[in-house]
Amino acid sequence: MNSPDKIRCDACPVMCYISEGKTGACDRYANHDGKIIRCDPLTIIDRRLAKGDKIQPFLAANWDGQTLSGHDIVVSAIGAGTTYPDYKPAPFIVSREIDGVDCVTVVTEAIFSYCGVKVKIDTDRHIGAEAASVRADGEAIGHVMTAEYGSQMLSLGGVDHLTGGSKPEGRKTCDALLRLCNKEAVELTIDGGSSIIVQAGRAPVIDGKAEERMRVGCGSATIGMFASQWQGLVDEVVVVDDHITGVVSEHQAGKVIDWAATGIRINGRRSTPGRYFKVAEPGNGWGGTNIDDPLAILGQWRATKGARAGLSLLMVSTTGEHAGYYVLNDALEPVMLPMPAALQTSVDLIAQNCEPALCTVLFMCGAGGSLRSGVTDNPIHLTRSVHSDETSVTIGGAPTYRWPGGGITVMVDVMEVPDGAFGYVPTPALVAPLEFTTRRDAYQRLGGHNAHIRNLDDVLETGGEYGAGVRVIGGDP
């Protein structure tokens, strides 16, 4: 009868048998890896704890009754439980004092069908064409979107992948979003492009190689930053970049310091002096191009424009990861020579000016639906209140950016949200903590569920419908 995967809970006289991963009749105790544990406690973020403090288990009995007011304490929705369909008041409507004003925080764990993540991958490498499909375990879960300065961008999830496609597509999408939001590593493949391991707050791993540095700027910008430091050390510098390759002798930054012409010729489309587009195809080579030999982007040197035997040339990528030193021979052909120490210093300087390459994951969701009724009787009032900044919206206590216009569409950096805050339902949809905070009088004007407002110390002591456990973790100091 008592198979190893179910155990008996002795927290109360019911003595439930609980299967692995399930809760008992009370929903307060669960079987986790063969041990009875108290379920997800309501999470209190205490900003007084210095950043980096470890999570402290918290029980109401230990609460000293102090500091129940002020901005130091944020009641997050993590572990609050949810009320979908949202006809019931949100699980916790907490009243507390902020600057003498009686404040109300409505916290719920909301179910988001309309949600996804925007992923920023700091790399120059070409990981796939814009609009190419991004896949997890073979299922399309999003696409490559407009690249940003020094970064490739992915848009993943959204209602069409979650619920608009096949069942496996929805499941894989939900699973990848959940893991990305909970700061776990996810392997993604891009149609016609790379395979990438993405993890929030970590360097991307592209086709098996960890990216180290984010470029200092485009090729043209690199010229602008370092032209004066190269002067006198070398006769020509080319910064190889798939987007904008820079040539110091032609570039405005060289002109203003009277850099002499060299007769260099770049294969590619000249934009403005010293700035070239499309010197090669995009790829994983130098500066996000597909080339391994930078000389491939050079044409014939012209003696009439200043080329001469003995002229020195530095070619370098936008991260300093690739660099080569060359000198023209009698036939005006570049010959590779060891990098002089003084030039190596300038290459190192480029690398030092690069920031570490990171993946950043922004969770984006629409909170404009029925969950608003869990907050107030008249949902549009909440929308308007959020629009006028009278009510602030946080996710797991983390600040959000609200996209202007209709609805309550917000973005949050998952690194700011406490670990393990996101969950899912098999619909499939993500479950994320969501908090609305406003002044008590404003809340009452909104048509809020006044009868359900509780004091913070009451929540700490007695918990909510789904449990009385509370934990305190350090927030941003």
Added chain:
Amino acid sequence: MSWTAPQAKLLPDGKRLHLHHGPIDLIVGVSGEMRDLCFKRAIDHFQNILIGLMSELDALRRPLTSDVCFIDPVAKRMAEAVRSYPDVFVTPMAAVAGAVADEVLAAMLSDKVPQKAYVNNGGDIAFHLSEGEIFEVLSPAGLLTITSRDSARGIATSGWQGRSHSLGIADAVSVVAKTAAAADVAATLIANATNLPGHTAIGRCPATLLSPDSDLGKRHVTTHVGHLPALDVDKALQAGTRFASDCAARGLVKTVAISLQGQSRITQNSFQSNAAGALAHA
């Protein structure tokens, strides 16, 4: 054995009492001067509620048989509530939440009665109304109002996403009935009847897989309901409404509101109506 003892605490508003023991959480409200006395009676009576239930738990987890006889007062209420449904599978556990609420309310009313009182056991509510009082509950299908002239003194809600497992797919079935126990069992059975057997969008698994102790045994309970076409929603609601109408005709329930994926139906005695219950996703 170090079980936690029953806990009783006034909520900060000073007007409501929270009673907690194991899986039971009661919020008790009383209007008028009788409050302190009523709370004392409720606390006293609450001490033995869970222990009493446990003593007869095995029998309560099986369908009623003619030879079984219960001693515990809550168990008696549970058995009484399910006795009206001899033709369907049901165990007295279907009425446990409502029966506990009824029992604690009855204890509060044992001597002089207050103006108005209620015991809310996780949404299954027993209440008392003196002449002229009304009780209002917001249900998925709209506001339900019970006046002192109605005979109903109980409300309960059941659905597949709720705390106990359901054989059906209703998001929520709210029932107004004579007692909370009667409402509880009716809500459970109407939620079970709101169903689309064999539908591919519905996930099910044996109840014992989720809760080894479940009174539902190996019967398949709902674990997931995918998006359903409107016609299928209507079909499931019709099945639930048929069962609800039968309960209403037999005088077992007063009002039933069934909600499923944005549609809802209200059954009131023999009167049927469509209500615009909009349960939109976030």
